[in-house]
Amino acid sequence: MTPPPELDLAAARRLLDAQPFSRLLGARLTDFGDGGATLEIDIREDLHQQNGFLHGGVLAYAADNALTFAGGAVLGPAVLTGGFSVQYLRPATGRALRARAHVVHAGRRQAVTRCDLLTVAQDGTETLCAVAQGTVLPVAARTS
Template sequence: MSELDLDLARRTLDAQPFSRLLGARVTRFGGGSAVLEVDVRDELLQQNGFLHGGVLAYAADNALTFAAGTTLGAAVLTGGFSIQYVRPGAGRTLVARAEVVHTGRRQATVRCDLVMVRDDGEEVLCAVAQGTVLPAAAPPSV
């Protein structure tokens, strides 16, 4: 396994076409945590002008998985997660901060706070998520 570091995390995220479409970036990675950011733009809003819940769920999913990857290794998959929206996403940047709560041999449990950074720099919590991440099985040989 190659050494896990921020550069590898950024290359891994960049290898995901959907992440490139959203303009997501990993800004912190290591020691059981990861931070993923997405700048808000019109294409990511819902009809009332708030960040679409699907973008929040995407950010939670990836932040949870990247954080778990720091403890389980690079090849991981989301086993499942739940998200609770606490207020509409309004601001200039979405920041998803994930921390590993527990890592065992077969899975990691991770939680994530999703905040919106407003124009004045204030951070407002808009959702919380928790999930499990599993080591990925080796792809079948042909």
């Protein structure tokens, strides 16, 4: 599955950068295409919850965006999240969060996507901390 011709890694990065909340979190796309997307966020103290772990809302944000970008890799750039669920497996600690998503099934009306949420330690070791699944829907492109 290759991305639609109008959507490659550079274009996907521009779409992500157009989201003010993504800029606030410092999110970045590190991989895109072939029915998948990887989004990364540096884990900072201001993104922690009261026990010192990465806040679950940051994990949910990362899952939402990675799932939707993976769906967009096959459906095109005009997509929205139809819904998703996250199962938290362990507290998220480390230097970065990596959300690696891929399309499980795609049709004309939707794409079903999965995402592994991994923390990355200083030595580069990945630890699975959550999993997510979602549905991505094509929408009419905005003209204004």
